[in-house]
Amino acid sequence: MKKIIFTLFAATALSMAIGTSNTEASNYTVQSGDTLWKIASSNNISVNQILSWNNLSSNSIYPNQKIKVSAASTTVATPTKPAVSSTPVTSVNTYTVKSGDTLSRIARLHSTSVSSIQQLNKLSGSNIFPGQKLTVSGKVIATPTTTVKVPTAAPTVSSTSTYRVVSGDTLTNIAKRHNTSVSQLMSLNSLKSSSIRIGQVLKVDAKSATGSLVTVSNPVITPPVNSGAISTLVTSANSFLGTPYKWGGSAPGGFDCSGYIYYVYNQAGFSVPRTNTTGFYALSSPVSSPQIGDLVFFKDTYRPGISHMGILIGNNSFIHAGGDRVQITSLNDKYWSSKFDSYQRLNVMK
Structure with a gap:
């Protein structure tokens, strides 16, 4: 009788140990030098999933921190006979x-x-x-349906029929922004010279005369041409997630948006100068089929005109030094989609 009781106790303990090990397998202990992106990549999950599963409000982590890396249930397994699924x-x-x-x-x-x-x-x-x-x-x-909040539609860029000149504008950058030419702008607006003034309203496309609105849909992302260099670029960019925002910063101690672009592109082997958002805009060209590693420009954020930028990383998201830190943001974000200007590719990448 004692032998039977001991055997039952051992079997129960073994089944509990198995259930516990399954639960522990969903956790990861943060090591020195880890980032959420690195942990996510190692476990074939996304940063957003880690943030959600661990109720994290930022990308900041610390050594020895316990991180959940799967949504597996923490309930201890019981030694019951597995049921045959009738799922179609x-x-x-x-x-x-x-x-x-x-x-x-x-x-x-x-x-x-x-x-x-x-x-x-x-x-x-x-x-x-x-x-x-x-x-x-x-x-x-087929798996049980999970209710997920559906994000808003991908942002579209409306190329309005007219444009109001702001401080710092030239016909050249206005033409570039609207995918047209200086000569066409001059013709549409009956200009005899390239002189323009702040507040002046210009027609910026051939359909302006009829009052038609031109809508440019969000382009499909194409695979990067130089996948090796682009992979290095994205890896470098992600390694600084959580780095504090610092006005004028261009080093790992702190970045502003253009300083961040300057640093990670040079780290990936692309020689670009330290300049601001307007400077990078002038050093790049519009693309209708953007690829991972291209730049995303935004306008009218803290000042009129081009004023913020980030790097397109796929999944309809971009990484940038914005707010209080380097972070990944969806292009569906209500604020950023309203400030979206264009996708551009640095000329050194062509």
């Missing part, structure tokens, strides 16, 4: 990427591997973006 299985061929998706999650959902999805879709990296169509294989197991 549906065969699919394509999948549309949603906000928060990763290749790892999509692979698990469709019972395939990340490498298989990369091969099927000719992906050189793991960067994907909402709305992207991916070819998948195998079976997709």
Whole structure:
């Protein structure tokens, strides 16, 4: 009888140990030099997921901090016989990427591997973006529906039919901003010289005469041409997440938006000068099909005209030194989408 009781006790203890180890596997102890981006990459999850699972309000972490790296339940497993799932299985061929998706999650959902999805879709990296169509294989197991707040539609850039001149404007930068030419602006506005004045209202497109509004939809992100250098750039940019904002700063002790761009681009091997947002705008060219690593410009933030910038990193997001620190922000953000100006590519990257 004692032998039977001991055997039952040992089996119970073993099952509890197994359940506990599963729970511990969802945690990670922060090491010196870690960043949320590095931890997220190692565990095939996103920074936003880590922030949500750990109720973090910023990207700041410290050594020996316990971080949850999966949404696994912390309930201790019981040695019950697993039930046979009656969840329906549906065969699919394509999948549309949603906000928060990763290749790892999509692979698990469709019972395939990340490498298989990369091969099927000719992906050189793991960067994907909402709305992207991916070819998948195998079976997709329908999972319970989780209510998720759907972000607003991707920002669109409305190229208005007229433009009001602000301090510092020239016909050249106005033409560049609206994808037109100086000569066309002069013709549309019957100008005999390039002189303009603050407050002057200019027609900026050929359809202005009829009063039509031209809407430019948010372009689809294309794969980077120089994926090795771009990967280095994005890795360098992410390594400074949480670095304090410092006006005029251009070193790891603190950055402003242009100083941050200057530092990480040079770290990635692109020789760019230390200049401000207007200077970077002049050193780049508009792109209709932006790629990861391109610049995102914003206008009329703390001053009229081009006044802020960041780096496009995919998933409809950009990384920048803004607010009180270096951070990743969605282009769907209400404030930043209202200030969006254009996607540009530095001339040194061509």
